[in-house]
Amino acid sequence: MWTETRVTRTLGVRLPLVQGPFGGGMSSTKLAAAVSEAGGLGSFGANHLDGARIEATIRELHGLTSRPFSINLWVPLEGERELRPSPEEFQASVERLKPWFDELGVPLPAYPSAFAPDYEEQVEAVLAMRPAVFSFIFGVPSARILEACRARGIITVGTATHVAEGLALDQAGVDLIVASGSEAGGHRACFLRPVEEAPATTALVPQLVDQVRTPVIASGGIADGRSVAMALALGAEGVQVGTAFLACEESNASDAYRRALRNPEAARATTLTRVFSGRYARGIRNRFMKELTPQERDIPPYPIQNWLTQPMRQAASRQGREDLMSLWAGQNAPLIRHSRAAELVDFLEKDTTRVLGRLAAL
Numbered sequence: 151m152w153t154e155t156r157v158t159r160t161l162g163v164r165l166p167l168v169q170g171p172f173g174g175g176m177s178s179t180k181l182a183a184a185v186s187e188a189g190g191l192g193s194f195g196a197n198h199l200d201g202a203r204i205e206a207t208i209r210e211l212h213g214l215t216s217r218p219f220s221i222n223l224w225v226p227l228e229g230e231r232e233l234r235p236s237p238e239e240f241q242a243s244v245e246r247l248k249p250w251f252d253e254l255g256v257p258l259p260a261y262p263s264a265f266a267p268d269y270e271e272q273v274e275a276v277l278a279m280r281p282a283v284f285s286f287i288f289g290v291p292s293a294r295i296l297e298a299c300r301a302r303g304i305i306t307v308g309t310a311t312h313v314a315e316g317l318a319l320d321q322a323g324v325d326l327i328v329a330s331g332s333e334a335g336g337h338r339a340c341f342l343r344p345v346e347e348a349p350a351t352t353a354l355v356p357q358l359v360d361q362v363r364t365p366v367i368a369s370g371g372i373a374d375g376r377s378v379a380m381a382l383a384l385g386a387e388g389v390q391v392g393t394a395f396l397a398c399e400e401s402n403a404s405d406a407y408r409r410a411l412r413n414p415e416a417a418r419a420t421t422l423t424r425v426f427s428g429r430y431a432r433g434i435r436n437r438f439m440k441e442l443t444p445q446e447r448d449i450p451p452y453p454i455q456n457w458l459t460q461p462m463r464q465a466a467s468r469q470g471r472e473d474l475m476s477l478w479a480g481q482n483a484p485l486i487r488h489s490r491a492a493e494l495v496d497f498l499e500k501d502t503t504r505v506l507g508r509l510a511a512l
């Protein structure tokens with residue numbers, strides 16, 4: 151059976167199907183629990199939360215499901231935590247955003263004490279609360295952290311956008327590797343190679359499974375039985391689906407965001423941009439992207455730009471202004487059909503069985 155793989159055995163789930171985590175507030179405990187209850191692995195992206203809020207989220211998830219779920223963090227890239235713009239640089243970055251802040255009636259931010267939550271504190275919260283799975287992007291956690299996870303029985307899942315990154319995760323001894331192809335929605339989690347070198351799912355997965363012992367989960371452009379069957383044919387032992395779950399009513403996406411995902415015309419126009427966060431991510435092209443892209447070279451790096459645009463994105467979301475929100479979406483968004491997580495899990499299971507049956511009969 152295609153549903154029994156090293157991924158299902160390692161995770162202790164019925165289906166080799168992971169709901170991709172969404173950082174920046176788009177995850178919900180409701181969505182993660184619904185997917186876990188339906189037999190997949192629900193995930194919660196916690197990169198924007200401090201330790202106390204991560205602990206509260208895990209406690210809430212434990213109350214919603216007794217099945218395994220995953221908590222996801224972003225490993226800081228080298229030097230990222232020391233980034234402190236001068237007051238002049240900060241002011242110039244703020245001024246650049248003024249027209250859109252004014253349009254939404256949002257006050258311009260003052261220099262903060264930190265541009266992102268403390269990673270060590272986030273990790274300590276995960277270790278203390280022991281979710282079944284800890285997944286991460288943008289790097290490999292230290293040997294101390296991976297060892298602490300092993301000692302607590304927490305399964306570790308790293309993310310590779312390039313074979314070199316997969317090899318680094320394999321050597322570090324993570325339990326599973328997500329191979330994230332360039333079709334995927336959200337941030338390109340490149341940490342050893344430039345974003346331009348990161349291949350599509352069809353190129354990344356077979357090259358990676360040939361090189362590593364760790365089981366591989368394919369991610370990027372998976373939306374129906376055809377793409378799950380393709381991932382299995384390429385050697386993946388599981389899939390991670392993001393955009394199609396984001397469009398489900400249980401996610402934390404706003405109505406305006408969901409509308410954009412369900413508009414095939416808009417959803418076909420995804421592109422990579424760093425205007426929202428200072429790091430490349432795939433999203434639906436909108437007015438803010440178009441207007442700020444000519445200044446893309448001047449905008450500050452992550453996490454500074456991410457912190458600066460946050461109040462604007464949140465206000466745009468509240469006001470239903472899709473022209474000024476970040477609309478992260480993968481290239482297969484136009485295939486979205488389902489609006490409830492359990493129905494999507496059921497569809498993916500049945501459709502994959504149907505497609506594999508059809509192929510076997512050829």
Ligand SMILES: Cc1cc2nc3c(=O)[nH]c(=O)nc-3n(C[C@H](O)[C@H](O)[C@H](O)COP(=O)(O)O)c2cc1C
Nearest residue numbers: 170171172173195334335336370371392393478480
């Ligand atoms: C809004 C959004 C936020 C995301 N945030 C994260 C994140 O914080 N951590 C992570 O590992 N992946 C993140 N991803 C990637 C997804 O978990 C998943 O791997 C990806 O969406 C799969 O590709 P697909 O969108 O083509 O299905 C995000 C994706 C989206 C659309």
